[in-house]
Amino acid sequence: MTMVYVQNKDGKPLMPTTRYCYVRLLLKEKKARVVCTTPFTIQLNYDTPDVTQDLILGIDPGRTNIGVAVVKEDGSCVFSAHLETRNKEVPLLMKKRAAFRRQHRTQDRRRKRQRRAIAAGTTVESNTIERLLPGYEKPVVCHYIRNKEARFNNRSRPVGWLTPTANHLLQTHINLIAKIAKFLPITKVVVELNRFAFMAMDNPNIHRWEYQQGPLYGLGSVEDAVYAQQDGHCLFCKKPIDHYHHVVPRHKGGSETLANRCGLCERHHALVHKDKAWAEKLVTRKGGMNKKYHALSVLNQIIPHLMEYLGSETPYDVYATDGKSTKGFRIAKNVPKEHYTDAYCIACSILDTDIEVSAPTSPFGLKQFRRHDRQTCIRQMVDRKYLLDGKVIATNRHKAIEQKSNSLQELREAYGDAAVSQLTVKPHPPQYKDMTRIMPGAVMDFNGTIGVMQSSIVGRFYKSTKGYKATPRRCVLLAQNAGMVFLPA
Secondary structure (H helix, E strand, O other): OOOEEEEOOOOOEOOOEOOHHHHHHHHHOOOEEEEEEOOEEEEEOOOOOOOOOOOEEEEEOOOOEEEEEEEOOOOEEEEEEEEEOOOOHHHHHHHHHHHHHHHHHHOOHHHHHHHHHHHHOOOOOOOOEEEOOOOOOOOEEEOOOOOOOOHHHHOOOOOOOOOHHHHHHHHHHHHHHHHHOOOOOOOEEEEEOOOOOHHHHHOOOOOHHHHHOOOOOOOOOHHHHHHHHOOOEOOOOOOEOOEEEEOOOHHHOEOOOHHHEEEEOHHHHHHHHHOHHHHHHHHHHHOOOEOOOHHHHHHHHHHHHHHHHHHHHOOOEEEEEOHHHHHHHHHHOOOOOOHHHHHHHHHHOOOOOOOOOEOOOOOEEEEEOOOOOHHHOEEEOOOOEEEEOOEEEEEOOOOOOOOOOOOHHHHHHHHOHHHHOOOEEEOOOOEEOOOOOOOOOOEEEEOOEEEEEEEEEOOOEEEEOOOOEEOHHHEEEEEOOOOEEEEOO
């Protein structure tokens, strides 16, 4: 049954209700106002006693799919939802950022270091450093610039540091709990606490003492394990191993495990790098593996931090259960297998086993969107124009990719600094997109149908998460992207 969620005059959550007629009467008499339509939430305009019952929040953690359910002590479900995260995008965005930073560092590096050193007062007087350069018999006096202190000396990681992927997933779980607590008076939280044993997942019949004897048992490194596995010979021939190669490259998600490493001779190592056919043969021969249990590994990292946060930073009573108990309850009560039904079983695990089960059937759908897309803010970078008597002589300081006209550097090499000093520069500010533009995740009225925007082609149409499109003239913005967005039914 659909619930109407209630807040008091101060915004504190009260117990939900199904008295639709009474809610309609409150809205008609202006004794309440609508706060949110999905889920439907009202706020009272008059004082009322804060009388609530115990509500239990069950969480089924996950990397891409998170299930939540709120249950009363009698086993009735008052809220259930399924969240689709965007955690898999984080590693790709971090790689893209690293590429931008690497490109930025390699462009005009020495001049930037000079300007930084001069500003910081860390320069060394010229003609004071003697260095033995290649091709010289005697040391040569050089102009040496000392930059700021080495960065590796001030990059210590604090205790409890998490990778960006794991930290994003942890914050997603925390924000989801806070979002639910805005319209439901939660008193208890139950989390499915699983520590995944990957060796047992690969070999279900593994013995307890075999956990200490992994594939690298008795060996010093992965290279030693590869050497022992291939008897010191190349994977394609009988020549000695010269290179230890990643079957699936690291930048494509390959792991450092034994299953993704192989030994090759000099000849076959060059063939694998130059010829795609040989690279495919290598994958077939070795069967390189990606990070097989990457999602579970991230969960292993964040679950202890999540439990610590709930126990220290929230007023809730925190409980933990395991997957075995959840599965047993689900089978005993004949509950279908879904993320939100698992969350319901997790919440019911601390209740009496004789309760009457009423599993949720119509959960709310949530989808996580990116709120700040800084890479798409710049619409166009205008080329720098150098003019002489009103005519364009050169474009950009350095030649861009696929640029046919001369650059300022080429002009200086051809005519000298005296000719360059006579040029004038045309203003070239970058053109930015409208920062108030509608972003994916915005709730809109698509020509009479309420939905959430998935993507857009500016000037042509907006596309919703359910696939229907509408032109901008026929769309009305209802709410901007809020990160986690409830999808309309």
